[in-house]
Amino acid sequence: MGSSLTSNLFVFILAAFLGYEVVRRVSPQLHTPLMSLTNAISAISVVGAITIAGSHRGGVLLMSLGAIAVACAMINVVGGFMITDRMLKMFKKRKDK
Amino acid sequence: MVAAAKTTALHAATTWPHTAHWPWYVTLVYMAAAVMFALSLKWLSSHKTARRGVKIGEIGMAAAILATLFLPEVRQYNWIFAGAVIGAAIGVLLAVLTPMTAVPQQTALSHAFGALAAALVGTAEFYGHHAQLTAGSTAAIGLESLLGYLTFTGSLIAAGKLQEVLPTRPISYPLQNPINLSVLAAAVACGVWMCISPHIVFLYPVFVGLSLLFGVLLIIPIGGGDMPTVIALLNSYAGLSASAMGFVVNNKLLIIAGALEGSSGFILSMIMCQAMNRSFLNVLFGQAANGKSAPADDVYGGKIRTTTAEEVADILASARRVVIVPGYGLAVAQAQHVTGELFELLDSKGVDVQFAIHPVAGRMPGHMNVLLAEADIPYDRLQEMEQINEQFADVDVVIVNGANDVVNPDARDNPGSPIAGMPILNVDKARIVVVIKRSLSPGFAGIANPLFARDNCLMLFADGKKATLDIIQEVKKL
Numbered sequence: 001m002g003s004s005l006t007s008n009l010f011v012f013i014l015a016a017f018l019g020y021e022v023v024r025r026v027s028p029q030l031h032t033p034l035m036s037l038t039n040a041i042s043a044i045s046v047v048g049a050i051t052i053a054g055s056h057r058g059g060v061l062l063m064s065l066g067a068i069a070v071a072c073a074m075i076n077v078v079g080g081f082m083i084t085d086r087m088l089k090m091f092k093k094r095k096d097k
Numbered sequence: 098m099v100a101a102a103k104t105t106a107l108h109a110a111t112t113w114p115h116t117a118h119w120p121w122y123v124t125l126v127y128m129a130a131a132v133m134f135a136l137s138l139k140w141l142s143s144h145k146t147a148r149r150g151v152k153i154g155e156i157g158m159a160a161a162i163l164a165t166l167f168l169p170e171v172r173q174y175n176w177i178f179a180g181a182v183i184g185a186a187i188g189v190l191l192a193v194l195t196p197m198t199a200v201p202q203q204t205a206l207s208h209a210f211g212a213l214a215a216a217l218v219g220t221a222e223f224y225g226h227h228a229q230l231t232a233g234s235t236a237a238i239g240l241e242s243l244l245g246y247l248t249f250t251g252s253l254i255a256a257g258k259l260q261e262v263l264p265t266r267p268i269s270y271p272l273q274n275p276i277n278l279s280v281l282a283a284a285v286a287c288g289v290w291m292c293i294s295p296h297i298v299f300l301y302p303v304f305v306g307l308s309l310l311f312g313v314l315l316i317i318p319i320g321g322g323d324m325p326t327v328i329a330l331l332n333s334y335a336g337l338s339a340s341a342m343g344f345v346v347n348n349k350l351l352i353i354a355g356a357l358e359g360s361s362g363f364i365l366s367m368i369m370c371q372a373m374n375r376s377f378l379n380v381l382f383g384q385a386a387n388g389k390s391a392p393a394d395d396v397y398g399g400k401i402r403t404t405t406a407e408e409v410a411d412i413l414a415s416a417r418r419v420v421i422v423p424g425y426g427l428a429v430a431q432a433q434h435v436t437g438e439l440f441e442l443l444d445s446k447g448v449d450v451q452f453a454i455h456p457v458a459g460r461m462p463g464h465m466n467v468l469l470a471e472a473d474i475p476y477d478r479l480q481e482m483e484q485i486n487e488q489f490a491d492v493d494v495v496i497v498n499g500a501n502d503v504v505n506p507d508a509r510d511n512p513g514s515p516i517a518g519m520p521i522l523n524v525d526k527a528r529i530v531v532v533i534k535r536s537l538s539p540g541f542a543g544i545a546n547p548l549f550a551r552d553n554c555l556m557l558f559a560d561g562k563k564a565t566l567d568i569i570q571e572v573k574k575l
Contacts, residue, residue: 008344008349011349012344012352012353015352015353015356015357016356016360018356018357019138019356019357019358019359022142023138023357023364023365025142027143028456028462028463029454030141030147030463031365032204032462032466033141033467034141034462035204035365035461035463037141038332038361038362039208039211039358040154040158041158042211042335042339042340043339044158044339044350045215045342045343046214047162047350048218048351049214050171050177051171052225053173054166054168054170054172054173054174054177055172055173056173058224062221063173064176065218065221066177066218067176067180068180068217069213069217070177070181070184070214071180071181072210073210074180074181074184074188075184075187075191075210076188076214077158078188079203079207081154081155081158082188083195084151088151090197090467090470090471091466091476092473092475094475
């Protein structure tokens with residue numbers, strides 16, 4: 001855990017900094033889609049849930065916990081990207097007359 | 098001694114965490130996905146590339162999920178498949194059926210789902226490995242569970258308040274802050290005890306219970322007006338809980354994606370706090386702002402001038418520059434589409450119409466922009482506060498619909514006001530201000546608005562949608 005903790009912390013700090021720099025440039029007009037998009041992206045936690053739901057070492061109880069976690073994360077994977085796109089589609093430039 | 102350390106290290110590598118035997122291609126796919134997630138957010142910086150951002154995010158996500166299914170420890174697919182199908186179905190329904198006015202509560206719900214996923218994985222990791230847990234790994238699981246479970250209940254409460262199935266006003270009780278902080282302290286103490294003796298299994302459910310309770314206590318004292326800040330803060334917590342999960346299962350892709358959401362939510366809540374001139378602590382601990390405002394009778398007494406839709410239409414007919422200020426009241430009255438019609442009508446008559454959007458207009462950051470975009474108002478007509486504030490002196494008519502505190506000149510002029518220092522839209526500098534409002538009732542800040550008593554201000558007392566429809570009719574008659 002020791003060395004992986006420090007290297008994980010290293011990655012976390014860099015990613016938080018990257019997030020700060022990237023998100024700062026997002027137009028305030030798009031802050032609602034930004035929130036739903038980041039929410040969809042962090043639903044990558046489905047990956048961790050999959051390893052629990054698919055590993056039979058832990059027995060049925062843990063696999064079912066994993067399956068619920070997969071379901072929760074998949075709601076955000078699918079719903080998050082879809083609603084973000086639905087919102088972005090509505091932003092239109094002035095119609096030419 | 099050395100040999101013993103080696104055996105321990107070997108033991109740890111083969112049992113937990115799992116990454117030691119990942120195939121190289123999974124790591125490569127995860128790396129590519131991390132880059133795609135960062136690009137996805139980067140492309141959101143401009144309207145032109147925003148939808149491309151969603152696409153690349155989806156590709157990264159699909160690739161990472163596929164690669165994970167090939168991991169050697171994933172041996173059984175039926176539980177995964179069942180969970181994925183159910184989750185995807187609910188996700189599609191939520192994304193398609195949620196009306197744009199309800200996006201804030203949908204967002205709060207999705208924070209709850211994301212946090213619950215992280216929390217459940219933490220729970221599974223604890224029970225699946227508690228024989229091998231060290232202080233460090235218990236701490237990571239503890240952090241993941243604490244953040245996950247408190248964000249889960251906190252987001253549910255926030256969603257309930259936004260949907261108005263729970264009371265939107267702050268709920269308070271004696272000794273609120275000491276009680277809340279002792280619940281948090283108890284949870285942390287329990288967590289520390291778990292780290293010292295990971296083998297005492299009964300501590301974990303107590304810890305989870307305290308985390309769930311703290312999430313509820315954290316959000317119930319917060320009022321409806323502070324929801325934009327709170328929802329952004331919960332966004333940040335949801336990200337952090339996903340990141341904590343990355344620490345637990347030793348997956349850097351989760352750490353990165355969670356950190357991106359964590360810092361995004363953090364930035365948004367900072368922006369919301371600045372837009373209300375309040376501090377984080379002030380919002381979280383539900384303190385009412387200090388300062389005194391004049392009683393409504395003194396401010397308004399005999400100085401209110403009312404108007405009619407007909408008169409407003411006359412004024413608009415001779416205007417060249419019009420600015421519309423939409424507030425949350427406009428969304429409540431479902432007036433965004435008729436406002437779009439009014440825009441089209443005035444635009445076709447050659448009037449320059451802009452929309453002035455205060456950062457906290459609506460129930461979450463950027464909400465008002467989405468509502469107006471849905472009403473087919475072109476986004477280049479939507480102006481941010483800083484851009485439009487310098488221009489109000491050149492504006493003929495301002496129509497304020499459903500906004501109150503964000504146009505209260507007291508925030509700028511009266512240092513003793515409870516909202517002193519809050520950035521506002523300087524609509525009082527325009528030639529004529531028309532305020533559409535049901536009555537003189539105060540906004541979230543609960544104070545009188547001297548704007549309504551100004552000489553250049555006309556009040557149109559009506560429902561936001563009906564008033565806009567009436568104005569459209571009268572303009573058409575001209």
